[in-house]
Amino acid sequence: MARAVTSRRKALNTTLAWLVGFLIFFPILWTILTSFKTEADAIANPPVFLFFDWTLENYEVVQERSNYMRFLWNSIFIAGGSTILGLLVAIPAAWSMAFVPSRRTKDILLWMLSTKMLPAVGVLYPIYLLCIQLGVLDNRYALVVILMLINLPIIVWMLYTYFREIPGEILEAARMDGASLKDELLYVLTPMAIPGIASTLLLNFILAWNEAFWTLNLTAVDAAPLTAFIASYSSPEGLFFAKLSAASTMAIAPILILGWFSQKQLVRGLTFGAVK
Amino acid sequence: MFFKAALRTSTALALCVSATAAFAESHAPTITIATVNNGDMIRMQGYTDQFTEETGINVEWVTLEENVLRQRVTTDITTNGGQFDIMTIGMYETPIWGANGWLVPLDGLSEEYNVDDLLPAMRAGLSHDGTLYAAPFYGESSMIMYRTDLMDAAGLEMPEAPTWQFIREAAAAMDDPENGVNGVCLRGKPGWGEGGAFITVTGNSFGARWFDEDWNAQFDQPEWAEALNFYVSLMNDYGPDGYENNGFTENLNLFNQGLCGMWIDATVAASFVTNPEDSTVADSVGFALAPNSEGVDRRANWLWAWALAIPAGTQQEDAAMQFIEWATSTDYIELVAENEGWANVPPGARTSLYENPNYQDVPFAQMTLDSILAADPTNPTVDPVPYVGIQFVAIPEFAGIATEVSQEFAAAYAGQISVEEALENAQAITNEAMEAAGYR
Numbered sequence: 001m002a003r004a005v006t007s008r009r010k011a012l013n014t015t016l017a018w019l020v021g022f023l024i025f026f027p028i029l030w031t032i033l034t035s036f037k038t039e040a041d042a043i044a045n046p047p048v049f050l051f052f053d054w055t056l057e058n059y060e061v062v063q064e065r066s067n068y069m070r071f072l073w074n075s076i077f078i079a080g081g082s083t084i085l086g087l088l089v090a091i092p093a094a095w096s097m098a099f100v101p102s103r104r105t106k107d108i109l110l111w112m113l114s115t116k117m118l119p120a121v122g123v124l125y126p127i128y129l130l131c132i133q134l135g136v137l138d139n140r141y142a143l144v145v146i147l148m149l150i151n152l153p154i155i156v157w158m159l160y161t162y163f164r165e166i167p168g169e170i171l172e173a174a175r176m177d178g179a180s181l182k183d184e185l186l187y188v189l190t191p192m193a194i195p196g197i198a199s200t201l202l203l204n205f206i207l208a209w210n211e212a213f214w215t216l217n218l219t220a221v222d223a224a225p226l227t228a229f230i231a232s233y234s235s236p237e238g239l240f241f242a243k244l245s246a247a248s249t250m251a252i253a254p255i256l257i258l259g260w261f262s263q264k265q266l267v268r269g270l271t272f273g274a275v276k
Numbered sequence: 277m278f279f280k281a282a283l284r285t286s287t288a289l290a291l292c293v294s295a296t297a298a299f300a301e302s303h304a305p306t307i308t309i310a311t312v313n314n315g316d317m318i319r320m321q322g323y324t325d326q327f328t329e330e331t332g333i334n335v336e337w338v339t340l341e342e343n344v345l346r347q348r349v350t351t352d353i354t355t356n357g358g359q360f361d362i363m364t365i366g367m368y369e370t371p372i373w374g375a376n377g378w379l380v381p382l383d384g385l386s387e388e389y390n391v392d393d394l395l396p397a398m399r400a401g402l403s404h405d406g407t408l409y410a411a412p413f414y415g416e417s418s419m420i421m422y423r424t425d426l427m428d429a430a431g432l433e434m435p436e437a438p439t440w441q442f443i444r445e446a447a448a449a450m451d452d453p454e455n456g457v458n459g460v461c462l463r464g465k466p467g468w469g470e471g472g473a474f475i476t477v478t479g480n481s482f483g484a485r486w487f488d489e490d491w492n493a494q495f496d497q498p499e500w501a502e503a504l505n506f507y508v509s510l511m512n513d514y515g516p517d518g519y520e521n522n523g524f525t526e527n528l529n530l531f532n533q534g535l536c537g538m539w540i541d542a543t544v545a546a547s548f549v550t551n552p553e554d555s556t557v558a559d560s561v562g563f564a565l566a567p568n569s570e571g572v573d574r575r576a577n578w579l580w581a582w583a584l585a586i587p588a589g590t591q592q593e594d595a596a597m598q599f600i601e602w603a604t605s606t607d608y609i610e611l612v613a614e615n616e617g618w619a620n621v622p623p624g625a626r627t628s629l630y631e632n633p634n635y636q637d638v639p640f641a642q643m644t645l646d647s648i649l650a651a652d653p654t655n656p657t658v659d660p661v662p663y664v665g666i667q668f669v670a671i672p673e674f675a676g677i678a679t680e681v682s683q684e685f686a687a688a689y690a691g692q693i694s695v696e697e698a699l700e701n702a703q704a705i706t707n708e709a710m711e712a713a714g715y716r
Contacts, residue, residue, distance in 0.1 A: 040554050043529040065318065128355050137359055216344060217351060220359045221308055221336045234341035235313040239528070239554055 034245035042241040058246035066229055068250060075225035079208035081144035083201055086155045094159035099168055112153040120213045131218060138220040147208045155204055162196030199265040209255050226251040305595040306334040307361040310349050313339050316414050316622045320603055327602050333595045353378050353587050361592040365410060367401040367581050371670045374409035380586040380593060382408045389601050393626050398581050401653045410583035411604040415624030417577045417647035420564040421549055422538040423557060426450045437565040447514035450537030459514030461536035465523035466686040468678035473667035475685055479503045481568040481576035483658040486669050491662060491715040493706035495699045504695050520689035540566055543647055546640035563643040574658055578667035579651035624648055677709045
């Protein structure tokens with residue numbers, strides 16, 4: 001009897017989980033479906049779900065109008081570069097905070113996080129002027145540095161939480177065996193923290209990929225990533241939903257595939273330390 | 277021996293030629309143009325290769341959605357960022373930026389360009405102190421688009437220049453909630469360029485104005501109360517549900533699906549609603565001038581142009597000027613007409629286009645011209661005003677103020693506050709902002 005209740009509950013939970021999953025995924029599915037519709041079908045009322053004239057015309061138009069590969073390469077460069085640079089800075093910082101904490105460590109961590117609370121537009125002009133002075137407007141390297149700085153608090157926090165779970169005794173034992181600080185970081189801590197680093201890397205890559213304020217405001221032609229590519233298909237006058245959906249699908253496809261294959265690490269990284 | 281020497285010489289020559297070609301390629305001027313995403317602009321991008329062929333000037337495009345574009349070019353021009361050699365801006369920005377000395381005056385346009393051919397209203401709206409600062413690529417006003425079949429069925433005939441009172445009567449006759457047809461669809465969405473623009477021109481057509489000559493807000497005057505009460509009552513009775521969230525695109529979708537008896541909006545919409553590929557009612561659309569209230573000598577039609585301007589400080593002024601001359605010329609209009617038909621040429625910029633017999637055959641051409649001609653940005657309403665602009669007030673503070681005011685109005689449309697409260701709030705918001713900005 002108890003078993004029957006459990007399996008019924010299991011079935012209910014599974015159905016509920018699928019339903020919630022479907023609800024969350026629905027906007028993406030709708031975007032993908034709309035990208036295969038004509039502009040008239042895209043706005044049809046009542047909306048058409050699957051039974052419409054499927055067309056690739058929107059993708060053709062988008063391909064013809066924009067140099068997708070250039071936007072894609074810029075997105076990969078900026079998101080990848082800022083993630084790697086961020087990890088190089090954040091790993092030593094998180095290590096020192098996790099294993100050699102001082103009286104002020106908690107305050108520093110909170111202060112770092114508080115910088116995320118500043119609305120980005122509040123510093124648009126200072127950063128824009130700085131970029132003009134340094135001659136790095138519309139420059140990929142500048143965006144790598146800026147996005148790294150923006151996401152740094154999150155990387156440090158994630159790594160800090162992860163490192164805290166690693167028993168300090170292991171590091172002490174390594175020290176007893178004569179490991180230097182470099183050895184300790186490289187050969188003991190990093191291998192143990194690889195799952196945490198991997199999930200931090202993935203999450204940061206996704207955040208940088210989707211960043212749409214600085215990447216739109218500081219780029220024009222050379223450094224414009226996929227966010228600018230999407231922005232060029234929205235229009236205040238006229239019908240554009242199908243073409244915009246095609247552009248959005250092309251922009252999110254790489255990151256969707258990456259997320260699909262690495263969801264185990266992502267879920268682990270996001271829920272780590274959540275339940276204690 | 278001779279053969280060797282010849283080989284050497286020809287190799288050296290080939291190297292020189294390719295090096296020169298590469299040098300020329302890398303030194304061919306390239307201009308970067310920031311533009312808005314709409315059909316006419318995208319079409320122009322398709323013809324850019326022709327311009328490059330003719331002049332040797334390369335063109336890079338940065339196409340953005342209107343709001344993003346506005347923020348992007350404003351940041352760049354106010355900081356002298358130099359990211360763009362040509363910016364696509366509207367009638368709101370041009371006189372303000374021109375007055376600030378941020379734009380290159382377009383007084384060096386060639387004789388063949390024939391600057392006098394620009395429609396006077398467009399030229400006036402894109403000038404400051406008589407100097408043209410941006411060349412209109414296309415222009416628009418607003419007008420009534422209505423369903424001729426529903427109008428016939430209702431036994432009414434749309435006058436060429438109807439009044440708001442007639443619009444209400446016609447909306448009542450065409451409203452058919454059982455079949456989902458709304459008598460009239462109008463913008464209500466907050467935002468100075470969305471519902472804000474529409475209610476401003478509606479105000480004009482009731483004799484209301486934003487400011488008196490001393491920059492005092494006028495929302496406490498009876499004309500505004502009359503205009504807003506009329507609009508809210510008309511839309512509550514015969515408009516679509518949730519009209520406070522509808523802008524251009526939402527209303528276009530409704531109209532194209534046959535769910536609106538009338539729609540008053542940008543003249544540029546005429547080509548969309550008459551296109552059978554997108555519209556289910558393409559063959560039964562009529563046009564009329566935007567309405568006025570009985571006895572008021574101003575109509576609810578606005579004036580807008582997307583225009584090309586050169587930011588001061590660009591390194592490519594000559595090349596940018598050449599491009600503007602090309603893109604806004606009569607030759608360009610003919611190029612588009614030749615390849616894509618007269619209905620697809622950029623409208624509303626040149627007088628000669630409307631004198632062209634080929635263009636006169638386009639069904640909405642005459643009404644577009646009449647609507648543009650009926651708009652006077654220097655005298656937008658009955659009483660005198662201290663500003664230029666019909667659906668906006670050409671001062672830098674306006675975008676912020678009007679967005680806030682339109683949010684108050686949208687709250688009244690949604691029934692969250694009364695019309696009187698919305699007007700009181702608008703009055704307070706406007707006067708406060710104008711005081712802070714030093715106008716009062």
